Amino acid sequence: MSAAYFSEVCTFLDYQVKNTDLLYQAFSYGASPAEEAIDADASVNAGTETLAVIGSEAMKLYLLKNVTDHYGTYENRDDDSYGTGSFLIRGGMNPEEYRKLSEKVLSDSWLSERVRGADILKFRTEGVFDGREATSDKTGAYETESEKSDAALLKALVGAVALDSRFNPGVLQNTVRKALSVEDFLEELPPEPEKIVKVTLESAVNRLKELGDKGVCSAPDYQFDSPDTIGEDVNGTPVWYCKCTVESMNLVKGAFAVSKKNAKKCASYLVLCDYYGQENELGDDPDLLEYQVKMP
Numbered sequence: 001m002s003a004a005y006f007s008e009v010c011t012f013l014d015y016q017v018k019n020t021d022l023l024y025q026a027f028s029y030g031a032s033p034a035e036e037a038i039d040a041d042a043s044v045n046a047g048t049e050t051l052a053v054i055g056s057e058a059m060k061l062y063l064l065k066n067v068t069d070h071y072g073t074y075e076n077r078d079d080d081s082y083g084t085g086s087f088l089i090r091g092g093m094n095p096e097e098y099r100k101l102s103e104k105v106l107s108d109s110w111l112s113e114r115v116r117g118a119d120i121l122k123f124r125t126e127g128v129f130d131g132r133e134a135t136s137d138k139t140g141a142y143e144t145e146s147e148k149s150d151a152a153l154l155k156a157l158v159g160a161v162a163l164d165s166r167f168n169p170g171v172l173q174n175t176v177r178k179a180l181s182v183e184d185f186l187e188e189l190p191p192e193p194e195k196i197v198k199v200t201l202e203s204a205v206n207r208l209k210e211l212g213d214k215g216v217c218s219a220p221d222y223q224f225d226s227p228d229t230i231g232e233d234v235n236g237t238p239v240w241y242c243k244c245t246v247e248s249m250n251l252v253k254g255a256f257a258v259s260k261k262n263a264k265k266c267a268s269y270l271v272l273c274d275y276y277g278q279e280n281e282l283g284d285d286p287d288l289l290e291y292q293v294k295m296p
Helices: 003-013 020-028 042-071 095-105 108-118 147-164 169-179 204-213 260-276
Strands: 072-075 086-089 221-225 240-246 251-257
Touching: 003 020, 003 147, 003 169, 020 042, 020 147, 042 072, 042 095, 042 147, 042 169, 108 147, 147 169, 204 240, 204 260, 221 260, 240 260, 251 260
Parallel strands: none
Antiparallel strands: 072 086, 221 240, 240 251
């Protein structure tokens, strides 16, 4: 298989396969009995079939992931406490509808259509494995195997991506979405209404972390100054300072407090108040060091 062939197949999979032996192995799966007989090593044949099994399972999992990413959303409770969100499905998607969608997307007929539409079956019939010349019908189209054989090839190719990427979740989700053209089956949904968020001091650190984990913003960076640097208040209580930076929001907020934990809470709270346009309820009374807030 030439470099041009590899490039065309990898474009279809939206992933650059590094171990090209896996592609050779994938293209040998689902071939005609004569072609399968070329490889007399039973262990290699078993490994080739395993590629298709791996690919089939990856398709199931990452089809589900693509669908839930599209239709799913989280709704937090009014108390804004961390980890209390409920998972909801938007639109008309429900378990029965998902079962129907899954049957269509993973059917041999659809997988075969995707392979034929990408015009990669020609690499099998061009004698990649046994040196035969390509054969064509009167229309010039390459001869193809049955739908089941075509589907087996696509499963094996996805299995090759799984092994080559070491089961990288992002790679597999993207390959399944592209190779199966999952978007063709997803209903266009209206944008979610903007949620009104009530930021509290106690939930601020976890809320900011959650935004970072979801990719809404960059991960917050915290820098601390200890009592060794800041000193003590008038009552002799050690004072901590925390600076919270969120680069993607272009926000930097700092806060003093009588403990490291509380300084972090206050700094996170100030960032979120600015981000959501919420009034800061801590105040800045210099006599209340716990809630004394200053820009660094």
